[in-house]
Amino acid sequence: MTIQRSLRRKHTAKFKVQVALEVIKQERTLREICSRFSIHPTQARRWKEKALEGLEVIFSDGIKSQLRQKNELIEQLYQQIGQLKVEADFLKKKIGLLE
Numbered sequence: 001m002t003i004q005r006s007l008r009r010k011h012t013a014k015f016k017v018q019v020a021l022e023v024i025k026q027e028r029t030l031r032e033i034c035s036r037f038s039i040h041p042t043q044a045r046r047w048k049e050k051a052l053e054g055l056e057v058i059f060s061d062g063i064k065s066q067l068r069q070k071n072e073l074i075e076q077l078y079q080q081i082g083q084l085k086v087e088a089d090f091l092k093k094k095i096g097l098l099e
Contacts, residue, residue: 011039019044020051 015037022033023044034041057063 016047017051020047023048024051 019033019037019039022028022037023030028036030041030044034044037044
């Protein structure tokens with residue numbers, strides 16, 4: 001019995017972008033592109049779809065909204081940390097740990 005090892009390759013983001021752009025341009029057939037880059041057509045189609053979805057997000061306000069929400073959450077968490085530190089210091093002083 002032979003043990004078959006995974007033949008999966010890790011592709012860089014740059015490589016995926018290059019393939020997706022080639023597929024989107026449609027200057028060559030999908031088969032030609034996949035043969036040139038040594039990938040499966042299903043993978044090329046997935047990268048194309050993901051690239052097109054990403055373009056939609058870039059041109060929408062979705063990223064700005066997500067970034068704003070993230071920054072607001074970070075600010076709230078820093079406020080909570082500050083409040084908890086003040087409370088902890090107060091309690092330590094009350095029980096005599098801090099002088």
